[in-house]
Amino acid sequence: TVGQFELVYNAFSFAIAVMGAATIFFFLGRSQVAAPYKTAITVTGLVTLIAAYHYVRIFSSWEASYTVLAGQVTATGVKFNDAYRYVDWLLTVPLLLIELILVMRLPQAETVAKGTKLGLLAVLMVVLGYPGEISGLSGTRWLWWSLAMIPFLLIVFDLFVGLKKSIASQPQSVRGLVSAARWLTVVSWCFYPVVFVFPMIGFTGSAATTAVQIGYTVADIVAKAVFGVLVYMIAVRKSGADVDTAV
Amino acid sequence: TVGQFELVYNAFSFAIAVMGAATIFFFLGRSQVAAPYKTAITVTGLVTLIAAYHYVRIFSSWEASYTVLAGQVTATGVKFNDAYRYVDWLLTVPLLLIELILVMRLPQAETVAKGTKLGLLAVLMVVLGYPGEISGLSGTRWLWWSLAMIPFLLIVFDLFVGLKKSIASQPQSVRGLVSAARWLTVVSWCFYPVVFVFPMIGFTGSAATTAVQIGYTVADIVAKAVFGVLVYMIAVRKSGADVDTAV
Amino acid sequence: TVGQFELVYNAFSFAIAVMGAATIFFFLGRSQVAAPYKTAITVTGLVTLIAAYHYVRIFSSWEASYTVLAGQVTATGVKFNDAYRYVDWLLTVPLLLIELILVMRLPQAETVAKGTKLGLLAVLMVVLGYPGEISGLSGTRWLWWSLAMIPFLLIVFDLFVGLKKSIASQPQSVRGLVSAARWLTVVSWCFYPVVFVFPMIGFTGSAATTAVQIGYTVADIVAKAVFGVLVYMIAVRKSGADVDTAV
Amino acid sequence: TVGQFELVYNAFSFAIAVMGAATIFFFLGRSQVAAPYKTAITVTGLVTLIAAYHYVRIFSSWEASYTVLAGQVTATGVKFNDAYRYVDWLLTVPLLLIELILVMRLPQAETVAKGTKLGLLAVLMVVLGYPGEISGLSGTRWLWWSLAMIPFLLIVFDLFVGLKKSIASQPQSVRGLVSAARWLTVVSWCFYPVVFVFPMIGFTGSAATTAVQIGYTVADIVAKAVFGVLVYMIAVRKSGADVDTAV
Amino acid sequence: TVGQFELVYNAFSFAIAVMGAATIFFFLGRSQVAAPYKTAITVTGLVTLIAAYHYVRIFSSWEASYTVLAGQVTATGVKFNDAYRYVDWLLTVPLLLIELILVMRLPQAETVAKGTKLGLLAVLMVVLGYPGEISGLSGTRWLWWSLAMIPFLLIVFDLFVGLKKSIASQPQSVRGLVSAARWLTVVSWCFYPVVFVFPMIGFTGSAATTAVQIGYTVADIVAKAVFGVLVYMIAVRKSGADVDTAV
Amino acid sequence: TVGQFELVYNAFSFAIAVMGAATIFFFLGRSQVAAPYKTAITVTGLVTLIAAYHYVRIFSSWEASYTVLAGQVTATGVKFNDAYRYVDWLLTVPLLLIELILVMRLPQAETVAKGTKLGLLAVLMVVLGYPGEISGLSGTRWLWWSLAMIPFLLIVFDLFVGLKKSIASQPQSVRGLVSAARWLTVVSWCFYPVVFVFPMIGFTGSAATTAVQIGYTVADIVAKAVFGVLVYMIAVRKSGADVDTAV
C-alpha cells in the first residue's frame, strides 16, 4: 500500500541521512584520536560512506520500481534490486570486523591474523547468502541460508569468545564500551539471518517486502553508525585526555 | 491560495538558507572552541546539515505537489510527503539532546547514561507520533499524540529539572546561557505537539496545511539553529579566552 | 522592453558575481584577523553567501517569468517571485547588525543585549514589510510600510546614536572606518523603504519593476558587500600588525 | 562564417582556461607571499575567478545565438548578450586598480584615498559605456564613448603620472616590474575604447562581431591574467627570500 | 539471463565502491607515513582513483548495452565497450609496478632503471593484448595473447626473482608483507591472461561475457585495492612508530 | 570504421585519465619540494589540468561528430572541432617552457628574459599553425606549416643549445634528469609538425583522422605528463633530503 511504500521510502532516506552524517562525524573526529587509532576511525568513516552510497542506489531502485498515483501503488515493471545490499555487505562487513580489531589495538601479528580470518569468513558468508537472496524458492533460500550460517556462527563465536579474552587486556576506562560493542555486534548481526527468513515463515507480498527492507535498514543503522560511535568513543578514551589536536 | 503556497514555499527556502548558513557557521566555529567541546559543535553542525538536507527534500516535495498557474493553485495529484519531518526528527532530536549534554561537560558516566536515556525517549517519541501524522482521522491522531506525549513529557521534565541541578556546577560565565538554552528547548519543543493538533482543533484545508508547515518550520529554526548558536556561545565561553586557534 | 529585461538580468548576474566574490574574499580573509574578530568575519561571509544563494534563485525566477523572442519581451504566466528578497533580508539583516556589533568588540553583556534587541527589531521590520510587498493595492502597501517604518526608525536611531557613543571607545585607527560603516548603513538602508514606495508614487508597469529591482540590487550590494569590506578593514586594523597568519 | 564562429568559440573557451588556471595559480601562490601582500593576491585571484564565471556565461550565450549546420552558420533568434562584459568590468576593473594599489603598499591613507577615487572613476567609466554598447546607432555610441573617455583618461593619467612617483619609493628589485605593470595597464586598457569603435569605423556584420569579440578577449587576458602574474611577481619579490611558507 | 546481467551490474558497482573507498583510505593514510613513502602512497591512491573512474565508465557502458524488461534481457544494439579495461590497465599497470618499487625504497638508480624497464614492458603487454581483445576470431586472439605473454612473463620473472633479492635488504618487520605483496601480484596477475582465454576454451555467449567480466573485476580488486593495502602497511611499518603526523 | 572510432574514443578517455591523475599527483607533490620549486610544480599541475579540461571537450566533440549504430560509423553532420588542440597548446606550450625554466632555477633576470622570449615564440608558433589546421587545402597547410616551423626551430635550438650550457651549473644529482627532460622535449615536440603533415603525405579519410588524433594524443601525454614527472623529480632532488613537509 501507499503507507508501506512511503514507510520504506522514508526509511531509506533516513538511512542516507544517518550514514552521511555519521561519515562526516567520523572524518571530523579522526583528528581527535591518537595516531594509533586514526586508521580505525578512517575505516569507520569509510563503512558509513560506502553505506550512504549504497543507500542512495537502493533508494533510486525503490523509486524506479513503483509508482504512486492518486493513493495507489503500482509496480512499474522495473525490478527492485533487492540484492544490492549484498554488494554493500561484501565490503562493509569485513571492514566492520577490521574496525573493531584495529581499535582494540591487539598485538600486530594477532591483528593481521584475526583480521584476515574474520574478513574471509565474512566474505564467504555474504557470498553464500547471495544466491538465496535472488531466489524466490523457499527450498533454495533455506539451503543457502544454512550454508551462510556456518561462517556466520564462526564469526559470532570468535567475536563472542575471542574478544572476551581481549577485553581483559584493555584499559579499565573502555572495558564497558568494548563489551557493549561486542554485544551490539552480536545482537545486531543476528537480525540479518532472521530478516532473511521473513518470506519463508509467513510474511507475504508487500508485507514481506516492507518487513525485510525496514528490518535490514534498522539493522544496518545499528551495526554501522551506532557501532561506529562506540568504536569512536573507545578510540577517544584510549587516546587519553592529553591528545593535542589540530583542526 | 497562491499567497499561502508562496508563503510556505518561501518559508522552506528560508529554512534551507538558515540551516545551510548555520552549518557553515558551526563547522568554521569548531576550531575556536577547546578540545573538550569540539564534539559538541560537530554534532551541532550535523543537526543543521541534516535539517538542510531534509528541507531540500521537503521543498522539492512541496513543489511537486502543487502547480501555480495564472494566479491559481492546483494539486498535481502527487502527495506532499508530510511525514518527511519525522525522518528528520528521528535523527536530529536525539542529536539535539546529545548536543546539550556534551556542552555541559558532565561527568563521563552521567553523560553516557543521560544521553542514552534521553536519546531513546526521543526516538520513541518520534516513532509514536509518526502513525498519527500520516493519518487523517482525528481519533487516530489524538491517540498517537497522547502516546507520544508520554516520552515528550519525560524528556521535558528531565531537561527542566535534571539540567537545573547541573547548571549550578557550570562556570558563572555560562549559567545565563545554559538557562536560556534550557528554556528555549522547553518552549520551542512545546510548539511541536501544539502544531500537530492544528488540524484537530478547527484548522481545515489549506489554512491547516499552511499553519502546520509554517509552525513546524519556525519551531525547527528556533530549536536547531538558534539553539545551536546558544550551545556554541556556551562552548566558546567555557573554552576561555586563551584558546590558541588555527584556521 | 528588452532593454529593461536585460538590464535587470545583468544586474542580478552582477549581484551573483559580487556576492560570490565577496564570500570568497571574507572566508579567505578570516585567517588574517585576530581570534576575537573571526566570528565577525564568519558572519560577514555568511551574509554574502546567503545573498548569493538568494540572487541565484531571484535570477532563475526572473528568467522563468519572461521570454525574449525576436526583440520582444512577453510574460510567461509564471509569476516573478518578488517577495523572495524578504526571505533573504529576514536572515541577512539581523546578521548584518550582529556583524557590526561583533567587530566593535563591545563588552560581552552589551554585545548580547544590543544584538538581541536589534536582531528582533530587524526581523519584525522585515515581517511587517512582507504583506505589503505581496500586495498590489496602494493602501495596503502604505499601511504595512508605515508599520515597518517603526522598527526601521528604531534601528536607525540606535545605530546612529548608540553606535556614536561606542565609536569613542574604539582605537584611533578605526574610528574613521567605523564612522563610515555607520553612515553607510544608515544611508544604504534608507534606500529600501524608498524603493518600496516606487510603485505608489508614479512608477508603473515595467518601469516600476525595473526601478525596484535595480534599486534593491544596488542597495543590497552596498549594504552587504561594501559594508562587509569596511567591517573587514576594521577587523584587520584592530587585529594589529603582528597577527601571525597561517594559510 | 563558420570559421569566424569557431574562432570566437575557441577564443572564449581559451579565455575560460586562462582565467581558470590563473585563478588556481593565484590562490595557490597566495601562501608564498608575506602577510601584507596576501590581500592583493586574493583580489588578483578574485578578478580572474569573476572573469572565468563571466566567460562561461558569454560562451553559453554565444552557443545559444548561432547554429552551425553542415558548414553554415545561422542565427537562432536568441540575442547574443553583448553587454555581458560590462557586468564583468563593473566589478573587475575597480578590483584591478585596487590590486595594483595594494601591492604597491602605499601609506594606509593614500591607499584608501587612491583606491576610492580610482574605483569610483572606473565604475563611472563602465556605466557610461553601457548605453552605447547596447545601442546600434553610431551617434549614440560616439556620445557615450566620449563621455566614458573622460573617467578613462583621468584613470590613465593618474596611473601614468601618480604611480610613476610611487615607483621611486619601491624596492629596487621590483621597480622594473612595477613599471612594466604600469605600462601594461595603460596599453591594454587602451584596447578597450578602440575595440568599442570598431563598428563605427568600417567593420560591419560578422567581421565586426568577430573583431570586437576577439579584441575584447585578448585585452581581457592581458589586462587580467598577464597583469596578475606581474602583480604576483612583485608581491613575491617584495616578500623577500625568507618567507616561511606552509602549504 | 537477468541473473547474469545483474551479477555483472552488481560486480561493477561493487568495484566502484571498493576503488572509491580505497582511494579515500590511501589519500587519508598518506599523512601517516614518513616523507620517503608519501609518493608511493600517492601513486597507490591514484591507481584506485583511475580504476574508480574507469569502472564508472564500464558500468555506464554495460547499462547502455542491455535492457531488462519483465524478466528478459535484450541487447540494445549499443556495443559494450569491452576494451575499456585496456585503457585502464595501460595507466594503472605501470603505476602498480612503480608503487611496489617506490615502497621498497631501493637505491635511486635502481629505482629509476627498474621502474622504467618494468613500466615499458607493462605498456607493451597491454598494447599487445588490445588487438586480441577487440577481435572475435579465436586465431587472432591466440596470436596476440601469445605476443602479450612475452612481456608478461618477463615482468613476472623480474618480480619473482628480482624482488626476492631485494626482500633481504628490507627491515625484518616488513619482509613477510613484501613477500605477500610479491606473491599476490604474481598470482593476481596470472588471472588476466587466463580470463582472456575464456572465450577460446569453451565459454560461449552470455556465460563467457559474465565469466570474463566477473573474472577481470575480481582480479582488478585484488591487484589494485588489496595490493594497495599491503603496500600501505609496508609503508607504515617502514615509517616506524614515531612518525609525527598531522591531519 | 568502428575500430578506428573506438581507438580514438579510448585514446581520448585515456588522455583524460592520465592528465587528471597527473594533476592530482603534482598538486599533492607540491608540498614535497622546497619553496623555490613550488611555483614550478604549480605550473606543472596547471598544464595537465588545462589539458584534462581540453581533452574532456575534445572527447565530447568526437562523440557528437559520429554515431555508431550496429557496427557502422556515420558522421552526424556536427563538425569535429579539430582545431581545439590549438586552444590547448596556446596556453600549455608557453607554460611548459616556463615550467622547465623555473625548475632550472636560473638567475632571476635570465629566467624572466628566457621565459618571455620562449613564451612569445611559442604563442607565435601555435598561432601560425592554426590557419593551416583549419584548412583542407594542401598548399595552405604547407604554407602555414613552414611559417610555424620558424619559431619552432628557434625554440628547439634554444632548448637544445641554451639549456645545455645551463646543465653544467645544475647539481650533479639532476644533470641526468635535466638532460633527459631536454631530450624528451625536443623529441616529443618534433612529433607535432610531423603529425600535422600526415594528411599531406598520403594519409586520407578516416585513416588520416585516426593517425592525427592518436599521434597528437600520444605526443601530448609524453610532452605534458611524462615531462612533468621529470620536472617533479628534478625539483625533489634539488630540494634535498631534509625538506620538512607538511600535508
Ligand SMILES: CC1=C(/C=C/C(C)=C/C=C/C(C)=C/C=O)C(C)(C)CCC1
Ligand atoms: C547468516 C546469514 C546472513 C547474514 C548476514 C549478516 C550477518 C549480515 C551483516 C551485515 C552487516 C553487519 C552490515 C552492515 O554493517 C545472510 C547473508 C543474510 C544470508 C542468510 C544467512
Ligand SMILES: CC1=C(/C=C/C(C)=C/C=C/C(C)=C/C=O)C(C)(C)CCC1
Ligand atoms: C509530543 C508530540 C510530538 C513531539 C514532537 C517534538 C517534541 C518534536 C521536536 C522536534 C525537534 C526539536 C526538531 C528539530 O530540532 C509529535 C511528534 C509532534 C507528535 C505528537 C506529540
Ligand SMILES: CC1=C(/C=C/C(C)=C/C=C/C(C)=C/C=O)C(C)(C)CCC1
Ligand atoms: C522600512 C521598510 C522596509 C525596510 C527594509 C530594509 C531596511 C531592508 C534592509 C535590507 C538589507 C540591509 C539587506 C541586505 O543587506 C521594507 C521591508 C522595504 C518595507 C517597507 C518599510
Ligand SMILES: CC1=C(/C=C/C(C)=C/C=C/C(C)=C/C=O)C(C)(C)CCC1
Ligand atoms: C573608455 C571607454 C571604455 C573603456 C573600457 C575599459 C578601459 C575597460 C577595461 C576593462 C578591463 C581592464 C577589463 C578586465 O580586466 C568603454 C567601456 C569600452 C566604452 C567606451 C569608452
Ligand SMILES: CC1=C(/C=C/C(C)=C/C=C/C(C)=C/C=O)C(C)(C)CCC1
Ligand atoms: C598476458 C596477457 C594479458 C595480461 C594482462 C595483465 C597481466 C593485466 C594486468 C592488469 C592489472 C594488474 C590491472 C590492475 O591492477 C592480457 C592483456 C589480458 C592479454 C592476453 C595476455
Ligand SMILES: CC1=C(/C=C/C(C)=C/C=C/C(C)=C/C=O)C(C)(C)CCC1
Ligand atoms: C611546428 C609546427 C607545429 C608545432 C607544434 C608544436 C611543437 C606543438 C607542441 C605542443 C605541445 C608541447 C603540447 C603540450 O604539451 C604545428 C602547430 C603543429 C603546426 C605546424 C608546424
